Amino acid sequence: MLELKNVSVRYGMIEGLRGVSLRVKERQVVSLIGANGAGKSTLLNAISGVVPTCGGTITFNGKPISQMPASDIVGVGVVQVPEGRRVFAQMTVVDNLRLGAYLHRKQFKPSDMDEVFDLFPRLAERKAQLAGLMSGGEQQMLAIGRAMMTRPRLLLLDEPSMGLAPLVVKTIFSVLRALNEQGMAILLVEQNAKAALRLSDYSYVLTTGSLTREGYSQDLLVDPKINEAFLGKRVEVHA
Ligand SMILES: Nc1ncnc2c1ncn2[C@@H]1O[C@H](COP(=O)(O)OP(=O)(O)OP(=O)(O)O)[C@@H](O)[C@H]1O
Numbered sequence: 001m002l003e004l005k006n007v008s009v010r011y012g013m014i015e016g017l018r019g020v021s022l023r024v025k026e027r028q029v030v031s032l033i034g035a036n037g038a039g040k041s042t043l044l045n046a047i048s049g050v051v052p053t054c055g056g057t058i059t060f061n062g063k064p065i066s067q068m069p070a071s072d073i074v075g076v077g078v079v080q081v082p083e084g085r086r087v088f089a090q091m092t093v094v095d096n097l098r099l100g101a102y103l104h105r106k107q108f109k110p111s112d113m114d115e116v117f118d119l120f121p122r123l124a125e126r127k128a129q130l131a132g133l134m135s136g137g138e139q140q141m142l143a144i145g146r147a148m149m150t151r152p153r154l155l156l157l158d159e160p161s162m163g164l165a166p167l168v169v170k171t172i173f174s175v176l177r178a179l180n181e182q183g184m185a186i187l188l189v190e191q192n193a194k195a196a197l198r199l200s201d202y203s204y205v206l207t208t209g210s211l212t213r214e215g216y217s218q219d220l221l222v223d224p225k226i227n228e229a230f231l232g233k234r235v236e237v238h239a
Pocket residue numbers: 011014015016034035036037038039040041042043083191
């Protein structure tokens with residue numbers, strides 16, 4: 001479905017990504033894990049067209065998208081939920097959702113909004129609330145809901161669990177699982193490696209701009225090196 005071949009990104013002198021090749025197949029959840037500054041957001045931004053690539057190809061269902069403007073990439077069904085949610089703080093929940101649909105499809109069906117409210121009952125209880133006054137978890141739900149309004153075929157998520165309490169993370173991940181069961185493919189960037197590996201079918205590890213590992217998530221979950229590096233069983237370093 002999504003295929004990156006040898007994709008590179010540069011920020012002036014800095015190499016953001018070096019020759020990255022990965023795939024997301026139809027109906028798959030793929031996770032991308034890696035430390036701060038590894039290039040995870042850069043990779044999602046390159047796919048969604050927010051950041052230009054300087055080498056390699058990105059195709060979606062066989063069609064090259066790496067030279068397309070970001071709005072056209074949304075049009076083919078690839079939609080990103082950016083890091084730090086970025087909902088429209090001064091707008092209500094309903095207006096945020098409406099704008100999500102309007103920006104990408106022009107017309108909007110009230111039934112699409114009902115689907116979002118079915119997924120996130122919490123948002124249904126807060127339809128008229130200003131997004132900026134909601135909790136971090138509610139804003140993340142809204143950011144995902146807003147992306148759903150564009151009817152994505154592939155959802156790109158940048159650290160949806162960031163800064164959220166474990167119970168809220170659980171809610172969000174169970175919604176992602178439900179969306180995937182309905183047929184949506186997901187590329188998930190996470191620092192919460194355990195949650196990401198548990199949700200996903202296949203995973204990639206990014207280290208300073210290059211992919212250094214890939215494999216079935218169930219295998220990586222029990223891999224000693226992955227455990228040491230990402231799953232919390234690491235040796236404390238004292239300054
Ligand atoms: N717009 C930019 N201009 C210059 N350098 C950038 C830009 N965006 C990212 N970088 C650099 O590219 C590298 C990768 O950044 P990126 O944000 O993709 O990492 P990340 O894996 O998402 O990190 P985090 O886990 O902290 O979100 C970093 O060294 C970062 O400083």
